[in-house]
Amino acid sequence: MNFDIDRLLRRNIRNLKPYSSARDEFSGEAAVFLDANENPYNSPWNRYPDPHQRILKEKVCEIKHVPTEKIFLGNGSDEPIDLLFRAFCEPAKDNVVSINPTYGMYRVAADTNNIAVNQVALTSDFELDAGSVLAAVTAETKIIFLCSPNNPTGNTLDNCGILQIISNFNGLVVVDEAYIDFCPEKSLLPDLDKYPNLVILQTFSKAWGMAGLRLGMAFANEKIIEVLSRIKYPYNLNILTQQKGLELLAGEQLKNEWVKIILKEREKMIRNLLLYPFVIKVYPSDANFVLVQVYDPRGIYNYLVDEKIIVRDRSSIALCEGCLRISIGSPEENATLMEAFDQLI
Numbered sequence: 001m002n003f004d005i006d007r008l009l010r011r012n013i014r015n016l017k018p019y020s021s022a023r024d025e026f027s028g029e030a031a032v033f034l035d036a037n038e039n040p041y042n043s044p045w046n047r048y049p050d051p052h053q054r055i056l057k058e059k060v061c062e063i064k065h066v067p068t069e070k071i072f073l074g075n076g077s078d079e080p081i082d083l084l085f086r087a088f089c090e091p092a093k094d095n096v097v098s099i100n101p102t103y104g105m106y107r108v109a110a111d112t113n114n115i116a117v118n119q120v121a122l123t124s125d126f127e128l129d130a131g132s133v134l135a136a137v138t139a140e141t142k143i144i145f146l147c148s149p150n151n152p153t154g155n156t157l158d159n160c161g162i163l164q165i166i167s168n169f170n171g172l173v174v175v176d177e178a179y180i181d182f183c184p185e186k187s188l189l190p191d192l193d194k195y196p197n198l199v200i201l202q203t204f205s206k207a208w209g210m211a212g213l214r215l216g217m218a219f220a221n222e223k224i225i226e227v228l229s230r231i232k233y234p235y236n237l238n239i240l241t242q243q244k245g246l247e248l249l250a251g252e253q254l255k256n257e258w259v260k261i262i263l264k265e266r267e268k269m270i271r272n273l274l275l276y277p278f279v280i281k282v283y284p285s286d287a288n289f290v291l292v293q294v295y296d297p298r299g300i301y302n303y304l305v306d307e308k309i310i311v312r313d314r315s316s317i318a319l320c321e322g323c324l325r326i327s328i329g330s331p332e333e334n335a336t337l338m339e340a341f342d343q344l345i
Ligand SMILES: *Cc1c(COP(=O)(O)O)cnc(C)c1O
Pocket: 075, 076, 077, 078, 079, 103, 147, 150, 151, 176, 178, 202, 203, 204, 205, 206, 211, 214, 215, 216
C-alpha cells in the first residue's frame, strides 16, 4: 500500500495557510491580555477559548491512550466528517465509497460538498463484503466510510474485512466507532500506527451521555490531524464545551456503569420484543439500540407517538423493510414502551 497524503489532498488545501489567531501567537501565562479585542468585562466569558483545546486533549489522550498529535476534537463527529470531505475531495470530480445502509451524515456531507457516493450494499444479514467495497473504488475515490457497530443495523462489521479494505486502498478509510463502548469487539485505536490511511471516529454523544455538549473525536496519523486542525474554525469548541467536557471526562467509571445497565436493558428489550405477535424479527445488536422488523411499522410508529413515545421509523431504508430503530432507554422508559406494546395485543 502506497499512502501519500500530499497526493491525496486537494491542491488548495495543500497550499492553505491557516488563520493565525491572537491566541496562536501568544499562549503562555500573562497578567494583561490586550491582543484579541476582547471586552475586559464579563469574565470568564469575555475570553476566546483555547483553539488547540490543549487541556481537554490531554485528558482524551489519557482515556484513549492516543498521543495528542493524533487527536482532533470537533463539534460532534459531524465536524471531522465534513472537514475530511473539504480537505480531500474535489467537488464535482472526486467520490467516496460507503456501505448501505449506514449513518446518514456521510451522504449529507457528501451532498453539501458536491461529492458522489458509491454505495455498496451490505449482505442481507448486514455483513460487510470487503471485495465489493474495494470493487466500487475508482481512480477518483478518496475516502471509504465504514461504520462499526453500524447505524441503523446495530451489528459490528467483520474485522478481517475492515482490515482488508484498509490494507488494499490508497485513500483514507474512515471507521466510525460511535457505538464502540457497547460492543464486545475491540476498537481499532491500538492499530492506528500500523495504518497511515486510517481515520477512527468516536464521540462523547452516546456512551458518555454528552450529546448536548457536541464533542466528537477523530484519531489518525499526525499528518491527517494537522490538516483537519489547519482548516477547522479556529474556535470550533467553545469554553462551555471544553470546561464541561473536561469535568465530565473525570466520570469514566460512571460511564462504565451506564453502559452495563444499558447492555442489560438491551438484552431484556430483545427478549421482551420477541414475545409480541407483531414483531417479525429483532436483529442482534452491539449498540445502544435495536433494529426491529414489525408488521405495519408506520402504524406502530404512529401509535407510539400518540402514546408520547418516539422511536425511529427506518422502514424506507435499504435492507430495513418494516424496521423500527429503538434506542435503549432507562429501565423505566423501556418498561413504558413495553406497557404501550402490551395494549396493542
Ligand atoms: C450518533 C452517531 C455519531 C455521533 O455524532 P455526533 O456528531 O458526535 O453527536 C457518529 N456516527 C454515528 C454512526 C452515529 O450514529
